[in-house]
Amino acid sequence: MKIFIWLIVVLMLGLPVQATEEVLSFENEAQRRLYLQLTAELRCPQCQNQNIADSNAVVSVDMRQKTYDMIMQGSNRGEVLDYMINRYGNFVHYQPPVNRYTLWLWLAPLLMLLGLVGLQLKRRQQQANEPLSVQPQPESLDAELDKLIEQYRSKK
Template sequence: MSNRFLTAIFILFTLLPCIEAYAAKDRYEFDDPSQRELFLKLTAELRCPMCQNQNIADSDAMIAQDMRRKVFRLLQEGKSEEEVISFMKARYGDFIYYQPPVTIGTIWLWLLPAAFAIIALLVVFFQKKQRSINDSTEKLAQAERILEQDKL
């Protein structure tokens, strides 16, 4: 093999990952800068259904790429932020949006941390109270022992 052929192979394999990375990155062109800002905001607020707690802006999953394209198309059609969010919720459920609505199904998300904090405070309070009762009982018993020793 000639040196030129080996050099060409080396360059090809060196540049191939760069070309693939550039090709894989979505490019979205917006006519209005406010549309671009709204696109960035929406893709940061919508959760990838495949990834664990990652938004569609940061996810490389195929479904996240599809969702970004759909958000782009909906914005190009003139849909508002609420309409895009409603569309995504209707398609993927409330899980998709990082700010879930307060409903009967999601109320426990809001009440569980408060209930846990109240229970933790009650446990600490009663333990402290029980400890003080035990301390005072022990002190009384010790005082009675001292009195008994003085009588002898």
């Protein structure tokens, strides 16, 4: 009986969490899809790499509301993105445009890959140019160890 009461208490504690979801009404399905696409595509300027659909930061709530308002006023995807980028910068869009400021974002992975390939080729070339080292025979190791032990004992 106690378990049943605890189960009901735990379930009741979860009710306020469900009540925090936004309820937005759209005129048609295309507007709803556009809204969902944009909120997933826009990054929260305050959060660590989180889109505005998943963030509860104040700035994300404001961005979601502005996105909704613009869609309801008839703005298309490009207009909403332009507004958000002009207001918050290229950081808010997960796919920044290619320009002189963001070029390094696009080229960095390629340059890193080329650097790693170059290092690997250089390492292989060095290994190919090195002469094969002769491994000491176990008997000579024993003789060297005996010699070192003898030198150590003679110092005492």
